[in-house]
Amino acid sequence: MKHSTVNYYAVIFTSELNDNPEGYTEMVNKIEALAKQQKGFLGMESAREKTGITVSYRETLEDIKNWKAQSEHLIAQQLAKEKWYKKYTVRVCKVEREYSK
Amino acid sequence: MKHSTVNYYAVIFTSELNDNPEGYTEMVNKIEALAKQQKGFLGMESAREKTGITVSYRETLEDIKNWKAQSEHLIAQQLAKEKWYKKYTVRVCKVEREYSK
Numbered sequence: 387m388k389h390s391t392v393n394y395y396a397v398i399f400t401s402e403l404n405d406n407p408e409g410y411t412e413m414v415n416k417i418e419a420l421a422k423q424q425k426g427f428l429g430m431e432s433a434r435e436k437t438g439i440t441v442s443y444r445e446t447l448e449d450i451k452n453w454k455a456q457s458e459h460l461i462a463q464q465l466a467k468e469k470w471y472k473k474y475t476v477r478v479c480k481v482e483r484e485y486s487k
Numbered sequence: 488m489k490h491s492t493v494n495y496y497a498v499i500f501t502s503e504l505n506d507n508p509e510g511y512t513e514m515v516n517k518i519e520a521l522a523k524q525q526k527g528f529l530g531m532e533s534a535r536e537k538t539g540i541t542v543s544y545r546e547t548l549e550d551i552k553n554w555k556a557q558s559e560h561l562i563a564q565q566l567a568k569e570k571w572y573k574k575y576t577v578r579v580c581k582v583e584r585e586y587s588k
Contacts (some may be wrong), residue, residue: 396580400532431501434535475587479580486576
């Protein structure tokens with residue numbers, strides 16, 4: 387088992403979708419491809435059952451802020467609010483320790 | 488949309504299961520019930536596709552440490568390593584900001 391003290395950031399996005407989130411999958415694919423090209427992007431993990439959880443990892447708070455401001459992402463945020471999500475929560479977190487098998 | 492500066496902790500547990508994780512579901516249910524009774528427990532969210540993601544929230548690092556040491560949980564950690572998980576990562580994070588719809 388590897389134990390590490392680390393210093394990067396995680397954005398935890400949890401959500402519940404509306405029944406018919408038209409255009410959702412296409413936009414998610416587009417947004418994910420875009421996220422991966424951004425400076426400071428470290429990784430992304432997703433799973434959805436009733437609740438969807440996406441955790442993305444970035445080097446700094448600045449990288450998170452830049453991503454949030456990114457224009458195409460803003461368009462998706464707007465649509466997200468109006469059409470796709472029943473509810474969602476975004477949590478910006480500082481990752482302090484990790485261990486893995 | 489509610490914006491808040493907050494101060495609590497998230498443990499992000501991501502994993503991939505082995506093909507036949509015998510006894511896994513029963514133990515997860517037991518462990519989750521136990522987690523919810525612990526001091527400092529604030530909430531828990533899970534979803535699994537290929538990757539499973541469970542995020543649990545607690546008030547302090549001390550609460551996370553106590554949970555980790557909790558005996559029945561230790562038993563599950565042992566089984567987890569041996570039988571259930573192909574791989575997993577645990578990240579301990581300080582939640583710094585959140586907003587939600």
